[in-house]
Amino acid sequence: MKEMLHIxxxxxxxxxxxxxxxxxxxxxxxxIYGFIGPNGSGKSTTIRSxxxxxxxxxxxxFVNGQEFxxxxxxxxxxxxxxxxxxxxxxxxAVREILNYHESFYNNIHSRRQELVKKLQLDEKKxxxxxxxxxxxxxxxxxxxxxxxxxxxxxEPTSGxxxxxxxxxxxxxxxxxxxxTTILYSTHILSEVSKICDRVGIVKDGHLIHETTIDDLRKKxxxxxxxxxxxxxxxxxxxxxxxxxxDKDTIKLKNNLEINLVLxxxxxxxxxxxxxxxxxxxDLFLHYYN
Amino acid sequence: MFLREMKVNLKSFLIWLGVLIGIFLVVFLIYPYxxxxxxxxxxxxxxxxxxxxxxxxxNMDIASIDTVFGWIKTEGFVFxxxxxxxxxxxxxxxxxLKEESDETIEYLNTLPVTRSKIVLTKFLCGICYVFLMVLxxxxxxxxxxxxxxxxxxxxxxxxxxxxxxxALVFFSLSMFLATFTHKTKKMVGISLGxxxxxxxxxxxxxxxxxxxxxxxxxxxxxxxxxxVIENSSLNPMIILISLMLIILFLGLTLIHYNKKELI
Numbered sequence: 200m201k202e203m204l205h206i207x208x209x210x211x212x213x214x215x216x217x218x219x220x221x222x223x224x225x226x227x228x229x230x231i232y233g234f235i236g237p238n239g240s241g242k243s244t245t246i247r248s249x250x251x252x253x254x255x256x257x258x259x260x261f262v263n264g265q266e267f268x269x270x271x272x273x274x275x276x277x278x279x280x281x282x283x284x285x286x287x288x289x290x291x292a293v294r295e296i297l298n299y300h301e302s303f304y305n306n307i308h309s310r311r312q313e314l315v316k317k318l319q320l321d322e323k324k325x326x327x328x329x330x331x332x333x334x335x336x337x338x339x340x341x342x343x344x345x346x347x348x349x350x351x352x353x354e355p356t357s358g359x360x361x362x363x364x365x366x367x368x369x370x371x372x373x374x375x376x377x378x379t380t381i382l383y384s385t386h387i388l389s390e391v392s393k394i395c396d397r398v399g400i401v402k403d404g405h406l407i408h409e410t411t412i413d414d415l416r417k418k419x420x421x422x423x424x425x426x427x428x429x430x431x432x433x434x435x436x437x438x439x440x441x442x443x444x445d446k447d448t449i450k451l452k453n454n455l456e457i458n459l460v461l462x463x464x465x466x467x468x469x470x471x472x473x474x475x476x477x478x479x480x481d482l483f484l485h486y487y488n
Numbered sequence: 489m490f491l492r493e494m495k496v497n498l499k500s501f502l503i504w505l506g507v508l509i510g511i512f513l514v515v516f517l518i519y520p521y522x523x524x525x526x527x528x529x530x531x532x533x534x535x536x537x538x539x540x541x542x543x544x545x546x547n548m549d550i551a552s553i554d555t556v557f558g559w560i561k562t563e564g565f566v567f568x569x570x571x572x573x574x575x576x577x578x579x580x581x582x583x584x585l586k587e588e589s590d591e592t593i594e595y596l597n598t599l600p601v602t603r604s605k606i607v608l609t610k611f612l613c614g615i616c617y618v619f620l621m622v623l624x625x626x627x628x629x630x631x632x633x634x635x636x637x638x639x640x641x642x643x644x645x646x647x648x649x650x651x652x653x654x655a656l657v658f659f660s661l662s663m664f665l666a667t668f669t670h671k672t673k674k675m676v677g678i679s680l681g682x683x684x685x686x687x688x689x690x691x692x693x694x695x696x697x698x699x700x701x702x703x704x705x706x707x708x709x710x711x712x713x714x715x716v717i718e719n720s721s722l723n724p725m726i727i728l729i730s731l732m733l734i735i736l737f738l739g740l741t742l743i744h745y746n747k748k749e750l751i
Contacts, residue, residue, distance in 0.1 A: 252597055253749045269746070270602040280598045286591035290496070299492060303599050341595070 200227040202264065203349050203380035204249075209258035211248050218244035219404040222258070226349075226380050231371065233391035233412075234384040235483065236401035242384045243283060244404070246353050250280055262349060276304065279347030283354040283384075285338035289327040293320060293337055297344070304345040311344040317366055331358035339367060343374070350374065350381045356390060368394050388483055400486050408486050415482055420454045422481070425464070426471035436463050452485075489601065493613040496586075497579065501617050504575045505624050511567055512560075512625070516632040519556040557639040560629060561647060565713050568625065568651050570687060573708070576618045576655035577679035580662025582672055583610045584745065589672040593750045603746050607663075611738055614659050622652045646716045653710040653730035658683060660737035661707070667744040670751075682707070 204226040211218040219241040226232045236242050248255040251269045260267045267274045287296055297315070301307055315322060318336040329337065335358040342350060356364050371381060371394055383395055391398055392412055400408045426448045427433055434441070434449060437460065443450035447470070453460060457474065464472065477485065560568075584607065587593040596606065626648035633639045662679040669675050686706040693703035694714075703709045710730050715723045 247751065250594075250597060252594060252751050254747070270604070272600040272602065275598070275600045278598070280594075282594045284591070285595070287595055288496075288592055289590075300599070303601070342598075 200229070202226070203228045203230070203262065204382065205261040206245070206249065207259045207261070209245065209248055209260065210256045211244050211253060212256050217404045219248070219401075222401075222404070222406050224399060224406060226382060228348075228380055229375060229378045230397060231375055231381040231383060231395045233395035233398035234382055234401065235386060235388065235391055235398055237386050240401045241404040242401055243353060245401070246280075246351055246382070246384060249351065250278075276345065277348040279342040279345065279350040281338045281342040281350075281352045281355050283357070285334055287326050287334070287337065287341075289325075292323060292325050293329070294322040296326065296337070297322065297340065300341055300344065307345050310346055311340065314340045314344055314370070317370060318363065332360060332363065335359055336363065339370070343370070348379060350379055351384075352381065353384045354386075355383070356385070356387065364390075388478075400483065402486070420452060420477060420485065421457075422473075422475045422477065423451045423453045423460065424471070424473040424475070425449055425451070425469060427467055427469045429467045433464065433467055436466075489605075489609050490613060493583075493610055494616065497583070497613060497617055500579070501621065504571070505621055508568070508571050508621075508625050509628050511571075512564070512629055512632060515559065515564070516556060516636060519559065519636070555639070556636045557633055557644065560633070560644075561713070561717055565647070565651075565711075566687075569654065569708055569711055570683065572618070572621055572625070572651045572655045573658050573683045573686070574680055575621060576614075576659040577662045577683050578676055579614050579617060580659040581666050581675040581679045583614050583666075584663060584741075585666045585670070585672045585675055588670050588750060591751070597750060604742055607738075607742050607745050611660070611663065611741070614663065615656065618655045618659055619652065622648065622655065643717065643720055646720065646722055647713060649722065650711040650713050650716055653726060654686075654707045657707050657710060657730055657733045657737070658686075660734045660741070664737045664741040664744070667741055667748055 202225055204224070206222060206224040209222040209224075210220050222241070222245060224232075224234075224245075234242055234245070244253070247253045248258075249260050249267070251267075262274050263277060265271070265274065291299070297311055301311060314320075318340060320333065320336050320340060324333070326334070326337070335355070339355065342352070356367065359367060368390075371383075374381065375394075383391070385391060395412055397409065397411050398415060399406050422442060423437075423439070424443075425433055428447060430447050430449055437451060437453075437455075439451040439453055439455070441449060442452050453474075587596055587606075626645075629648065630644065633644060658679070661682070662675070665678060666675050686708050689702045690706035690708040693700050693706065693709075710726050710733075712723050712726050715721075715726070
């Protein structure tokens with residue numbers, strides 16, 4: 200599979216404060232890659248470095264096999280970008296900015312109309328009158344209307360209602376079918392599970408783990424909730440990290456074989472036993488802690 | 489992109505031009521009533537009180553203000569130079585920086601345009617508006633003077649061009665300085681400061697020969713209205729220096745903006 204985006208040893212410091220350090224990342228053509236991490240972990244710094252909005256200290260960014268330099272207009276043409284907080288020219292109407300955007304590319308009018316219709320965007324409205332959700336919709340149209348091969352989305356769903364989020368995810372799935380590569384940065388893990396093939400977890404400016412959504416779900420741990428009068432003895436016997444504790448009930452993070460756990464617990468009288476798979480949030484916290 | 493830039497800056501241009509025209513309209517309306525034979529004598533007596541240095545600072549030693557053209561050549565040009573200089577400085581401060589303070593740069597940067605093209609487009613737009621400001625005021629004053637009586641048309645034409653040189657230098661200098669910051673308010677303060685310090689330096693320099701070297705630190709020296717009044721021609725050295733400074737600041741703007749972190 201052809202590499203669409205390759206980030207090599209990307210490092211950015213803000214003075215002495217680390218933004219990202221030696222970050223490596225590769226997205227193949229057609230990937231939807233979830234770039235996840237909490238605020239301040241380095242997601243936006245990575246994206247802004249890719250887009251040359253800030254100057255990286257070291258490292259290289261390759262797009263479609265070629266190093267992406269600041270004034271590489273041919274590469275810019277194949278990138279669509281939606282920033283986390285979009286700011287557009289307030290004095291313009293939606294139609295005007297779409298026309299303006301269109302003037303930089305060739306033959307993109309039909310795609311524009313298609314997206315405007317799907318996202319139910321009112322072209323007559325002034326940008327200054329748009330709600331946050333409608334502004335986000337306009338940002339999505341601007342990021343996608345020139346048929347980019349690589350789309351970089353930074354927190355794309357903030358402000359979108361659930362109906363629009365569904366439409367947006369459908370659009371992204373269509374894009375994937377066409378072979379578009381998408382870097383999807385977010386801290387909302389449920390979104391990642393809906394559309395991403397692979398995820399990368401960013402912590403303190405480093406990419407600490409990369410996996411597929413399926414593998415992430417198969418991560419070898421679960422949660423045990425046990426209620427018993429012998430809870431003190433059970434706690435000692437299992438010797439697992441405690442997630443939650445209350446009188447006779449305890450929730451443990453378990454990485455032992457289930458059969459072994461059951462064998463150990465068979466020595467006690469239990470009131471309740473619950474074995475749960477971790478949610479994406481739990482998995483995320485597992486890597487983070 | 490150029491047309492978009494022209495549209496964005498049209499409103500402030502019209503306001504500034506309106507203010508300037510308003511000032512001169514008032515002058516053209518009241519000036520004929522200010523001077524008759526009686527108060528002319530009083531005025532001459534009053535002018536005799538002022539030291540020669542003061543008169544020199546306002547070109548009043550080589551031009552009389554008993555006509556409206558005389559006033560324009562002297563005090564009028566103080567207004568013209570200061571207001572057009574301030575307009576050019578504010579325009580230069582804002583034209584690039586507004587994209588950053590409004591955070592629209594993130595969108596502009598995604599478009600297939602180079603940073604150099606962004607700078608050159610905005611520079612060209614700014615040049616056009618400074619030129620149009622000088623032209624607009626020049627035409628208005630020409631009509632006003634023509635309606636007020638006879639005046640030296642050649643001298644007026646040359647004089648009306650002179651604000652162009654310091655204004656374009658102020659514009660390009662402000663644009664360059666704006667590449668060092670992200671804050672519009674701070675930059676506008678700095679560039680207006682440069683305009684007023686330049687004016688003060690030029691005024692002080694013209695008062696006494698001992699401090700005349702200060703004129704080399706003032707951008708308003710590039711207007712050189714005194715030379716135009718005395719020689720009825722533009723000083724070619726001034727044109728050359730102005731052009732060199734404009735090109736220098738444009739080049740520095742291009743270099744530094746290409747390295748700048750935009751957010």
